[in-house]
Amino acid sequence: MTDYEVIVIGCGPAGMMACGELARRGIKVLGIDKKPRLDVNIRTASGYCFLDQPFNGEWIRRTPKDDKTVLEYTDTGFTVVYNGTMEGIHHSHMFSDTGKHWQASTRKKPFYHIFNPHQCHKDRFEWAQKMGASFMPGTVFMNVTQSESRVEVKVRQNGKDRYLTCKKLIAADGLVSKVAKVTGANKARTNFGMKGPTIEYELSGVECPYDRGDMFFFGSGNFGGRAGGIIMVPSCHGEGVYRMETMSVLPASTATDLIEFFTKKSPFAHWFKHAEIIEVSGVVIEFLSPMIVPYLGNILFAGDSAAFGECLYQCAVMCGYKAAECVQKELEGKKGYDEYTQWWGDHFEWVRNPKRMADYTKRVLFPRFFTVKELDFLFDLSEKNPIVVDEADASPYDFTKMVMEQFMAMPEVPEELKQRMQFIIDADMAQVAQVVGKVQKA
Template sequence: MISNHSIKEVLVKNSYDLIVAGAGPAGLTAAKVAAENGLSVALIERKQNIAEILRMCGMMIVTLSGKYMGERVTHNPSAGLLTFPHHGFSVPYDGPTKDFFAWHIYSPGGNRIAYGDYTANSSRGTAGRASAVYDKSHFLAGLLEECRQLGVSVFAGENVIDVRKKGEGVEVQCASGKHFNAVFAIAADGRNSRIARVMGMNRTRGFYGSVTSIGYEMTNLNLPEPYALHMPLVQSGDPPMLGFIVPRAWNHEGEDVWLVMITNVDPSTDHESLFDLFTQKSRFSSWFKNGRKVRKCGCAGIMYSPIVYPFKDNVLFAGDSGWCREAEMTGAVMSGWKAGSAVVFALLEGQHTEDGVRSYLDWWRSYHIEKLDYNVFLRNLYLPILCKDEEIDYIFSMIKQTLPTVLDPYEVPEEMGKAMIKVIPAIQKERPELLKKLTGFSSLPPEVVLRKTIRAGFNCSFTT
């Protein structure tokens, strides 16, 4: 517990040790950790119903079959916990899960690259899974309940519009007119972070475009392997059209549910028409012939380079607020846990500056900036943008081996690269012009390949 010399003895009304803006996985975990250690915490969230999932999410646990950000996440259903043994903490989750056993990526012509042997893995049950999907609403509700039990002051339906330094601390202003003061604040307001924008953090970040997606939760699909992650490249081009199908952790009226979505990097595109093309007219349309739509959902996100130094004016940036695309739930939880822990130590030591939270800044550099190269995400778009459908079909047809069962989004391209090295001699013999093309664009910077995507996107580097 914080000693009797805690900063909160001299605090006034609406003043706290810590303000957390955003009640997603990162924000709730940060608030929980801080409150467990005796800090007074204000948790501010834009949504009125914090556990309600409005934004489309794959809801995958990344990952239960390998390491992610140096951690080996485990699910202990009997104890109702997700555990992070390397970092030494756990978070509650006693909701439903559903295992999936492979990740299949398809070319426009239907050729498949498989990460994991679906038949062999599924025969092994939990021991053979690539990972599992979970119910994010249940997860957030569990964390929120723990926060409330620990005395966190929760302010739902409050939209943060400004954050600034005030004395030795920080002041947070909401659209309702409410003001909050604290020694530190943690910005955990997601991928399109308003706090990062108004504090000028986006001015030094590379901008690479906006990703928009729509989808439906559907039942009665006819998938070749129902409990796998399917990712069809429906159509190459600039921009390309990518599909995504993942099981849900729950059933609807006794039937399995899948999230089916289409993703595009041109926000002006008619995404509903693209979804219809994918599900009704593409090579993959037979999967959806008898499908029934249950709920529509969507999301939009900006692709920036990550925030290299996630601290300014006593504000720490956690989770997706400082990521290139998404930290995944597990990455966000780890980031929130470390940010909250760092603030606890800072207050215990009476260091109300960036030196007090140095442990978090070092962790961010070591586990995020140095370990995860954001260019890996961006280069995933190179092949569908620069190659034609027929060329991609040929490349996929050459990789006949089943690749290792992996889900780490940074490890998947690495395994693909290893497989490509093995087939280069054959491509050189059969399609030397294609190999020359592949070799040429592999060294191109994202600014060149994604120039059309960048022009079409919304760059929120302004501060007002």
């Protein structure tokens, strides 16, 4: 006998979906999370999602229904209801060290939609409770041991250790997964050494003179000589409200310095003269190569705990659903974990194709592929040749390729730059590092 059939460590998008879906299937499940409240999102997330287009082997069909949105995962085969509307974003901007501006816009299909991560958490939590899942908030996972037929989990609650048992465990404890650490499941993964903090401010009253869209700011000139960058994404809370996240280096205090300098002293500070902080959140990001086989004995790793970088909210949810389906099969004596492994590799492109890890990082590394002078030259050119298309692939995998190809089509761009852009499009992780190193020395 075990206390539960399944225990889920971590009730973020992946874990919460798994809890609700397991309970819906009549399985006795417990969700454990260190957060005291499970209906709120404290992890930094800008709130963009890629719908009505192929992304990570899935096609999520969006159907607005009054003040709700129905999201149908047409490949994995389930539907969730989001209790809110989603806004399509048609503009994307970049600003160089010297304040030069680049913009791309779509006429018909938005680059992506924005949603409210708090609302998603609340929706999923209420649904999972309704389905009969049990939860232990404010409880920290400490350790795990397993035999062939059972798993024992050590947790800490109110300063006291507790031991709980189950037949199957889902580790959905996110990017820096402790379950993966203590079980040795990360041993085969490559650590790319790209660890850094990010702080996110949600600000209202931002007086931004550009079309509503995401904005990438980079260059030490905008940050008082500090290394890093800022991504500003329109918030679901409406006009003049933006979520701003830093791309920063350790120690974590540098992230706060970066955003404080940018909003108070940078050339863009006047946009924030009347701005108010609505919310602050943060997270430390670490890049490991993905797990190729995301299970170990009775433990299945779902969502970011097994991922390269991030699954994104929408795909963490689908991991949670699939994890529940496959754990049920395991409980019935079938090869559910092998099915999950196949699905994981079929859906997340970086599992089987290491180059897609590199592609995923190219958007945030974009400014580091060029010198300040080269960027200013390119951005000036794009002001003369505005990039306006009906639709474009703005997913993290292919956004940089799309931008590079737009530049490569401009006759004024010298051959050497075109060749570098083609090299960057084709580059794997090692080659990306090589280009960044060369440009920095230039």
